[in-house]
Amino acid sequence: MQVLIVKTSSMGDVLHTLPALTDAMQAIPGIRFDWVVEEGFSQIPTWHPAVDRVIPVAIRRWRKNWFGSETRQERCDFKRLVQERTYDVVIDAQGLIKSAALITRIAKGSKHGQDAKSAREPFASWFYNHRHEIDKQQHAVERTRELFAKSLGYDKPESYGDYAIAARFLSHLPADAGQYLVFLHATTRDEKHWPESHWRELIELMAPSGLKIKLPWGAEHERLRALRLAESFPHVEVLPKLSLQQVAEVLAGAKGVVSVDTGLSHLTAALDRPNITLFGPTDPGLIGGYGQNQHSLISPEKSMATLTADAVWAELQKVI
The missing domain is CATH 3.40.50.2000 (Glycogen Phosphorylase B;)
Structure with a gap:
């Protein structure tokens, strides 16, 4: 057929x-x-x-x-x-x-x-x-x-x-698989962004864990944000511009992912990687991450700013 x-x-x-x-x-x-x-x-x-x-x-x-x-x-x-x-x-x-x-x-x-x-x-x-x-x-x-x-x-x-699709990527993981997290910081709407100060606080909280952090980006303004987030943190890597295939390869090797509401969070789910997705004004409802390793942190106030780095770090430690 x-x-x-x-x-x-x-x-x-x-x-x-x-x-x-x-x-x-x-x-x-x-x-x-x-x-x-x-x-x-x-x-x-x-x-x-x-x-x-x-x-x-x-x-x-x-x-x-x-x-x-x-x-x-x-x-x-x-x-x-x-x-x-x-x-x-x-x-x-x-x-x-x-x-x-x-x-x-x-x-x-x-x-x-x-x-x-x-x-x-x-x-x-x-x-x-x-x-x-x-x-x-x-x-x-x-x-x-x-x-x-x-x-x-x-x-x-x-x-x-x-x-x-996960097996396709898991069969040839990057050499440093399991030694890093991926932070998906980019999304389309301003109100869906997590404040940069919160990202940096989370990065600082993670430093003692020994895990590296990788920051992908697509557009130039996303690259500049990634550079700001990584500034002065030796355990954070701003990735070069990658194809969707290459991003998938990076995600497949991640020990865990923290994401805003973005398409790449669904790719993370499809690859069966542990993922914490942050929701403010949007409701995951019937369109959120679909997968057994997917977790949502939802702001009761519908504001991303009210989701603290401490809360995200506490949730992340449960899944990595």
């Missing part, structure tokens, strides 16, 4: 889809997947053993110049790639009008997705041949597992979901 997945973004949502592929792989011998995903996350599906082909899409970039000649050519090339195969099943796990209209609509195969009551954008269900009611009062991973089970005709397993 050949299946096309439409799940384009965000990083956390793409990662949350992986356990559904594992379920399908175990329920249907020989099943294979192609996956349409935003170009920035195109490495993620390649990590799963059931994925044959990744088809990158660039809607985020294209919409900046939708009718430009280069964009038009890229859109034509994308359509050709999507329509090269006729699939037994097309699963739209995104549930948005944009992805349904631009991707699912042009794919060849029996189209499945959430019904109007279940989808994030109800009108997206118009583009599906088969619409499934999915219980919204469950974690995002479980919702996607249920969608795949109903679309492909098997019972959703009662067991905990398996991302099935």
Whole structure:
């Protein structure tokens, strides 16, 4: 059976889809997947053993110049790639009008997705041949597992979901694996940041442990923050700019991780590394870290500043 997945973004949502592929792989011998995903996350599906082909899409970039000649050519090339195969099943796990209209609509195969009551954008269900009611009062991973089970005709397993990517990275860990922590300090919204003074206090509290701390970054302002956090601390390393694959390799070797609410915290969960995620204005609810080594520290005041370094250090010591 050949299946096309439409799940384009965000990083956390793409990662949350992986356990559904594992379920399908175990329920249907020989099943294979192609996956349409935003170009920035195109490495993620390649990590799963059931994925044959990744088809990158660039809607985020294209919409900046939708009718430009280069964009038009890229859109034509994308359509050709999507329509090269006729699939037994097309699963739209995104549930948005944009992805349904631009991707699912042009794919060849029996189209499945959430019904109007279940989808994030109800009108997206118009583009599906088969619409499934999915219980919204469950974690995002479980919702996607249920969608795949109903679309492909098997019972959703009662067991905990398996991302099935950790072994890929654990088989070739870095030389200093288990000797460092990773602090994921970068996120998209200002109110989701933990104050730099708190990070530095935590770094100081950790010094006697003998563990190193590694600070990844993506954008230039994140690199500058990492440099400020590391200043005067010999046990802190600001990493060079890394690909998503390289970040995953670093995370896989970590003894533990402290994270703000960011996509990389979900990657940490997928790699089954002990992780403390800090939440202020956002509620982990049904979209938080999914994994048996994932722990949340939530500010009752909905303010990151009220989460103290002492509290984080106390929680971290329980898991490392």
